[in-house]
Amino acid sequence: MIVGIPREIKVREYRVAMTPAGVRALTESGHDIVVECGVGSGSGLEDREYLEAGARTVEGAAEVYAQADLIVKVKEPLPAEYGLLRSGQCLFTYLHLATNTALTSVLLQNRITALAYETVQLHDGSLPLLQPMSEVAGRMAVQIGAHFLQKEQGGKGVLLAGAPGVRPGRVVVLGAGTGGSNAVRIAVGMGADVTVLDIEPSRLALLDEHYGNRIHTLISNSQNIEDEVRHADLVVGAVLIPGARAPHLVTEDLVKQMEPGSVIVDLAVDQGGCVETVRPTTHDEPVRTVHGVLHYGVPNIPGAVSRTSTFALTNSTLAYIRKIADLGVSNALACDAALAKGLNTRDGQIHNRKVASALGLAFSPVTCADSDQG
Structure with a gap:
């Protein structure tokens, strides 16, 4: 799978979605990682480190979005990034859609499979990807x-x-x-x-x-x-x-x-x-x-201590990203109930009941056809 990591553009957001060590783990599993030049500069991570880990660097976010099957970010896409999302692409990041009608509309219109870090939930109710931040x-x-x-x-x-x-x-x-x-x-x-x-x-x-x-x-x-x-x-x-x-x-x-x-x-x-x-x-x-x-x-309070936050975030997200890359989105959702709870939108439908309720939109339960969850 081609995994793309663009630079964050939110004001004073210095975190990056993955450390070079995380990139190395994915490339060792045979995946192609494409990162935007300067992606880790705000966290003190140089392009050289990403290249040595096996990533490819490209100029500009547009190239990342154009090539990647899976986009991994820290914060939700901003309006300047909406036009870069491709139909059928998978997005994995903090989304917080319950207060963001505009982004939700873009995800639905573009039929984006959007997984939210903050709604990935273990059987005991804990939120493993929200916890470090x-x-x-x-x-x-x-x-x-x-x-x-x-x-x-x-x-x-x-x-x-x-x-x-x-x-x-x-x-x-x-x-x-x-x-x-x-x-x-x-x-x-x-x-x-x-x-x-x-x-x-x-x-x-x-x-x-x-x-x-x-x-x-x-x-x-x-x-x-x-x-x-x-x-x-x-x-x-x-x-x-x-x-x-x-x-x-x-x-x-x-x-x-x-x-x-x-x-x-x-x-x-x-x-x-x-x-x-x-x-x-x-x-x-x-x-x-x-x-x-x-x-x-x-x-984005943790963005102020970006290096600490970047390493803490990668420690938590990498296993889920690796599962998506190794198995594909549908199979990953089918075999991991916690990750399945992270599914917010897919094929133009909202699959998170609380997001749908907050925005006054229709909720669609996940079916076998959606993600093989049964």
Whole structure:
């Protein structure tokens, strides 16, 4: 199979979909890998390394898309890339289609087989391809929040660790999944006063067992959210429903009750955000101030630590990419139930129920004819 890896064009997106070591693993299996020149420069990876791993380099993304059967990316295609997609091609990347009608329409019109990293799901409910980036984003969220709490950044001038005789900053984490638990880890390490809320008692129990009285755990309901958020210095939104639009747990009215200079970092912005007033921002202009509260809504947070993120992503995605390349898309979907859950569109139809529901479009269950899943 010809696997294509184009450069990412999202603002300040420095990650690349595969390391040279990943390319080598595929070429050793007999596959042809074509990469765009400079593909890994943002992660400190040179074209020479890709060539030595067995890849071919081409000038421009158009050549990659024209040659490849399977396109592997980090972030979803942007409008400038829509015209490069070929009918019948397979695309494997973070898609987040529940909030992207335009891209969904392109995928359907071009009959693209689109597999989303974020909806590949194991039998235990875990998301193996979202997990590494959620870990990175969760850890960065508290660092980012601490930065913007500084007075010179527009924040209220609070040090999360506090000082002798001065109480530490209050951090509220909404969601105790991968992103949320990693945010808790960093916030505790900084010495903050940490409260985490989740609807699953079992998740809270795990954190309580690990951190003991160094954190507060609460069941997530509207009353507890209101009580905690209005007094928070930093709110980290880490709520995820795979494939679906995130629920608005923090309303605009609640944001109005927060103290001016408080900070919100919403990790769920890719799925619409769990804070009503959050909108997507960029690394160039990462913060919007709404009702005196700083809102950080950068969708590609891990892109800022691109080298770490690129290696972590390849570690997780390579086995699935290799399976698709070795077996072909249909056979790979048929023999791997987790990968099959990653199927979002194929042959002009939406095969993810939550994406279809979020966009108000028809859902088509996967049949044997679609992908031999039975």
